[in-house]
Amino acid sequence: MKEIKTDTKEIISKERMIGLFEKNREGLFMTDSEFMSRIRKDAMERFRELGFPTTKLEEWKNTDLKASLEKGYGYYLHPVIDVDVQKVFHCNIPHLDTAIIAQLNGWYVSKDVPLMELGNGMILGSLAEAFKEYPRIIEKYYGKYADFTSSGLTALNTAFAQDGIFIYVPDNVSSQKTIQMVNVIHHPESIFLQSRNLIILGKNSRISLVHCDDSYNQQASFANIVTEVFIGENASLDHYKLQNMNNDSTLISSVYFNLEQAANLESHFISFNGGLLRNNTRILFNGKGGTANVRGLYLMDRKQHIDNHVFVDHANPECTSSELFKGILDENASGVFNGHVLVRRNAQKTNAYQGNKNILLTDTARVNSKPFLEIYADDVKCSHGSATGQLDSEAMFYLRQRGISEENARMLLMYAFANEVISKISIEPLRLRIEDMVKKRLRGELSVCEHCVLHCNTPERPLEFDIDVTKI
Amino acid sequence: MLLSIKNLHASINGKEILKGIDLEVNYGEVHAIMGPNGTGKSTLAAVIAGRDLFEVTEGEVKYKDKDLLKVPVEERAREGIFLGFQYPVEIPGVSITNFLRTALNELRKYRGLDPMSAVEFLKLMEEKKKLVEIQSNLTNRSVNEGFSGGEKKKNEIFQMAMLDPVLAILDETDSGLDIDALRIVAKGVNHLRRKDNAFLIITHYQRLLEYIIPDYVHVLFEGKIVKSGGKELAIELEEKGYDWLKNT
Numbered sequence: 001m002k003e004i005k006t007d008t009k010e011i012i013s014k015e016r017m018i019g020l021f022e023k024n025r026e027g028l029f030m031t032d033s034e035f036m037s038r039i040r041k042d043a044m045e046r047f048r049e050l051g052f053p054t055t056k057l058e059e060w061k062n063t064d065l066k067a068s069l070e071k072g073y074g075y076y077l078h079p080v081i082d083v084d085v086q087k088v089f090h091c092n093i094p095h096l097d098t099a100i101i102a103q104l105n106g107w108y109v110s111k112d113v114p115l116m117e118l119g120n121g122m123i124l125g126s127l128a129e130a131f132k133e134y135p136r137i138i139e140k141y142y143g144k145y146a147d148f149t150s151s152g153l154t155a156l157n158t159a160f161a162q163d164g165i166f167i168y169v170p171d172n173v174s175s176q177k178t179i180q181m182v183n184v185i186h187h188p189e190s191i192f193l194q195s196r197n198l199i200i201l202g203k204n205s206r207i208s209l210v211h212c213d214d215s216y217n218q219q220a221s222f223a224n225i226v227t228e229v230f231i232g233e234n235a236s237l238d239h240y241k242l243q244n245m246n247n248d249s250t251l252i253s254s255v256y257f258n259l260e261q262a263a264n265l266e267s268h269f270i271s272f273n274g275g276l277l278r279n280n281t282r283i284l285f286n287g288k289g290g291t292a293n294v295r296g297l298y299l300m301d302r303k304q305h306i307d308n309h310v311f312v313d314h315a316n317p318e319c320t321s322s323e324l325f326k327g328i329l330d331e332n333a334s335g336v337f338n339g340h341v342l343v344r345r346n347a348q349k350t351n352a353y354q355g356n357k358n359i360l361l362t363d364t365a366r367v368n369s370k371p372f373l374e375i376y377a378d379d380v381k382c383s384h385g386s387a388t389g390q391l392d393s394e395a396m397f398y399l400r401q402r403g404i405s406e407e408n409a410r411m412l413l414m415y416a417f418a419n420e421v422i423s424k425i426s427i428e429p430l431r432l433r434i435e436d437m438v439k440k441r442l443r444g445e446l447s448v449c450e451h452c453v454l455h456c457n458t459p460e461r462p463l464e465f466d467i468d469v470t471k472i
Numbered sequence: 473m474l475l476s477i478k479n480l481h482a483s484i485n486g487k488e489i490l491k492g493i494d495l496e497v498n499y500g501e502v503h504a505i506m507g508p509n510g511t512g513k514s515t516l517a518a519v520i521a522g523r524d525l526f527e528v529t530e531g532e533v534k535y536k537d538k539d540l541l542k543v544p545v546e547e548r549a550r551e552g553i554f555l556g557f558q559y560p561v562e563i564p565g566v567s568i569t570n571f572l573r574t575a576l577n578e579l580r581k582y583r584g585l586d587p588m589s590a591v592e593f594l595k596l597m598e599e600k601k602k603l604v605e606i607q608s609n610l611t612n613r614s615v616n617e618g619f620s621g622g623e624k625k626k627n628e629i630f631q632m633a634m635l636d637p638v639l640a641i642l643d644e645t646d647s648g649l650d651i652d653a654l655r656i657v658a659k660g661v662n663h664l665r666r667k668d669n670a671f672l673i674i675t676h677y678q679r680l681l682e683y684i685i686p687d688y689v690h691v692l693f694e695g696k697i698v699k700s701g702g703k704e705l706a707i708e709l710e711e712k713g714y715d716w717l718k719n720t
Contacts, residue, residue, distance in 0.1 A: 398561040398615075401521055402575035402635065403549035403582070412574065416565025416614075 009072040012192055012222060015052040018044070021074060028077055035139050036131060036250055043148045045156035050152030062336045062368045066316055068250035068276055071220050073192035077162065079107035097176060098210075099375070101125060104181045106195035107163050111367070121170040124179065127198055130166035137168060141200055145228040145256040153252055157226040161196035164225075167209070171202035171232070178208040178427060183225070185213075185249065188218035197227040201235040203260075208238040208427060213251055220248040220275075227255045231263040231289065238426060239267040242434070244446070247302060254280035261287030261318075264437035268425060269296040269325075271306050272441050278307040284431040285312075285319040285347075296325035297421040299441045300333035300365075307336040310354075314347040314377075322353040326421055328442070329358060329365035337369045339384070345376040354384040359391060359417055380433060414442050473537065474499050474670050475520070475639060482519050488516040492531070497639070502661075502671040504706060507692035508714045513674045514558055516692070517643040520672075521555040522548050535639070550574075550582040550670075552638025556628040556645045563615040569597070570628070571615050572634050572680035598673040603639055604660050629660040632706030636664070641672040646680035647653040658683030678710035693717055707719060 010016060021044050023092060029040060052069060053060040099126050102109045108126035115125030115133060119334040123134070131138055148155035165181050183195065215221060231237050237257075243252055251274055257265055271277050283292050298306040312321045327335050337356040354371040371384035391413050399409035418438050425431035475497040482490040489512045489717060497503055519526050520533065522545035533540040540548065544632055563571070578585040590597070601608060604626050616624050625645050632640055645657055661684050673684060681689070681703065689705040690697045691714070698717055699705065 026617065029505070098580045235481045392561075392563075395563050397523055397545065398563065399571070399575075400545040401549050401555050402571070402631065403546055403576060403579045404571075404575050405546050406544075408574060408578070409546075412566050412571070414565060 003402070006388045009074070009190070011072050012052070012069040014047075015161075017156060018048060024077060033131070033135055035135070040159050041144050041156045043143075046148050046160055046248075047152055047155040049154055052156075053152055059309065059338075062334075062338075063276070063278055063305065065250070065252075065276075068222060071190060071222070071248075073190045073220065073222050074187075075192045076105070078437050079105070081165070083152075087179075098178045098180050099124065099175075100180045100182060101165055102429065103163075103165060103181075103195060105185055105187055105191060106183070106193035106225075107126065108165065115166070120173045120175070122175060123168040124167065124171060125166055126163055127161075127166040127196055128163040130168075130198070134166075134168070138198075141228065141230050142198055143228075145258045146226050146254065147256070153224050153279075154226055154254055157194045157196060157224050159256075160194050161226070163199040164195040164227075165199075167197075167199045167207075169205040171203045172204045173202065173254045173345065174206040174283075174346065175208070178210055178430070180210045180212065182212045182214065183223075184216055184247070185221045186216035187219055187221070187224060188217075190222075190248075192222040192224075194202075194224045194226075196458040197225070199229045199237075201229075201231045201237055201263075203232045204234045206233065206236040210240045210242065210430065212252065213243045213245060215244075215246045215249050215438075218246050218248060220250075221245075222250045223252065225251070225253045227253070229255065229257045231257065231259045231265060233260040234264075235260070235261045236264040237266070239265065240425070240427075240430065241267070241269045241279070242272070243270070243274055244272040244437075245277065245278055247273070247275050247304065249274050250276040252278045252280070255282070257281070257292065259283065259287065259290040259292060261316075262289040263287070264290065265292040265294075266424075266426070267292070267294045268421065269294070269298075269308065270421075270438075271298040271300070272437060272446060273294070274301075274304060276305045276307075279309065281308070281354065282311045283312045283321065285314055285316045285321075288316050288318050290316070290319045292319075292321045293321045293424075294321070295421045295424055296323075296327075297418055297438070298325075298327040298335060299418070299438065300327065301330035301336060301444075302333065303331075305335070306333075307338070307403070309336075309338045310318055310340070312339075312352065314341065314343040314350045314352065318349040319346050319347065319378075320351040322355075323329045324353075324355045324357075326356070326417060327358045327367065328361065328417065329367060332362075332364045333354070334365070335367040337367070337371070337386070339371045340371050341375075341382065341384075343373070343375040343377050343380055347377045348379045350380040350382065352382040356386045357417070358388040359414065360388060361391070388439070391456060411439075411442055415439060418442075473497075474535065475672075476534040477520075478532050480516075480519070480533060481529045482515060482526045483529055484515070484526050486710075487707055488529070488636045489526070490519065493692075493695075493697055495676075495690065495697065496558075497670050497672060498673050499670055500667045501687045502665065502673065504673045504684075504686040505692055505697075506673060506675055506678070506689060506706065506709055509676065511692050512695045513692050514643050515673070517555055517641045517674055520548075520639075520641060521545065521553060526712065546578070547582075549635075550579050554632050554635055554637035554640045556625075556632060556640065556642040558647065560616045560619075560624040560628055562617045562619075566615050568611040568613065568615050572597070572611075572631065575631075576634060596634065600630055604629055604631055605656050615622045621648045622650065625649055626653060626656060629657050633660055633664060638669050639672065640664070640669070641674070643674045643677060645673075646675050646677065654680060655683060656659040663668055678706045681706045691717055 114129040339354040480493040
């Protein structure tokens, strides 16, 4: 297979992406199934109309991608991977029984099998492989939830998506193992990547999923990642999104959750570090009686920017959703919380809550918080709240009066603030690990190399890739 | 001399609250400071503890014969100054156990002692909890969060017992307490009362002083100590109220 790549260090523009798509249409995408080729074509057409989002759009008013897009990135349409996945992504977190599926620069990494079928019928592995091996599943679910008609970035991802993670959990299957999806960005040059994940939980199934976005070096990157999650009737997903990217990274992660009747979602978005992070979280209640609890914690400093957009569509009655996002912003960091709950006319007995709380540690840190309820049903319970302030000076005095140093008092209060989110993490080894990372982050000691839940309890160490990264 | 205050003036937002306080407290003494609302009792307590909301404009405060006013809050605490708050602050997410262990170990570090082991610490906590009759599960809860008024005040006395201060200032610890809680608070103070420490008890009513017998009683009025005496002064105040002092 020939390697196709555009010039490196080129800025990202609509024209470049259209050109790249056209150039590869005959070659690269010709192995696509009819289904895939149609969806790509439709998505590209939509991208031509929408382009990249600008601050003129209400949804992007407070997050400007311009500077990120103009940094210049290479775009790679083929991976060259020769790596021992167990060595690179070896997890030694004690007591956490885990299955790891890893991506490097958006490509699935594996030494032996690109797609594993476990004894219980679960399928884990490469999405590219799933396109070939499981066309019926793909055609049933792929592209059904990530609506590209309303988002230029999702349209672009859909046009280009080649690989990512595929997880299929059959009906009535519960996995004891926590599944870790690790997406590592590590390249000697700055890159633009667009991976795509598809996660399907059958009826009455249950899994825990830790979903990490990490960068390993200080190179700039621009990642436009789309994840579709189908949670079947009465199924449960315990989901953790952890982000520890470098200061030159831009990550737009769009996760589309579809909840069938009585489905249950617990989702946590923990953002430790990153240049510009945008989490688009969309939740659709596609059946009665679903529950979705979404929590977020972001700890930003320097000139970092975090934007959490959460849209919850109560399209059906008797569903419960709650959102709690908490952030600590230091130095010149900026944050956005935009929560939109839509309660449609027939969605009676809806219970919805949105909350956003922020601590600004400096006068130059800022946050833009907009919880928003749009309600068309009359028998509902909905509320929202937003609070932004400094560390409580009364509490600071109280702690210091007991002999606690100013620094430790600040730490205690910040940690206590964060703990409202962390304490809800039900997997204990993971919670302990995240507690540790949050403490380190608040003390300014967290390395960007300290990725997610891997290599726990080990101090910072240089990257050990058994891979020639120049070949990727 | 443990504490010596001379001609202390302090203000908040340009408004003078303390207008020349003189007070001396020796080791082994219990002083009561009484007076009507809004005369500066709590301000005096806060200034001694080091609250930076107040600006000291004149006068001096010496503690253990050293100038106290330049010393940061936490260092005053480590030197043995404890303030029992009139309105204890709620700190969601910080458990009492964690909070006290952090505080106690910082005190120990300051005094050149090793941190207390978890076992020792828990033993000490059990002992002091009995003293103030607080429910054992209270210490697992966040500091003061959702506590009743009585629980908050008992928690202050519990912290005092844990930290074993040299100079304890209790700012209206008795206000809003029922008779049982008042008795427990007094029991805590009396238990800790020794030759090598001292208490400054700020109160609006004489009631608490039936349980904690003070060595001295001072009346603070409009930012000044207008009268000092023995424990009998408290009884006189209870009978006559504060109005008669306005003309002295």
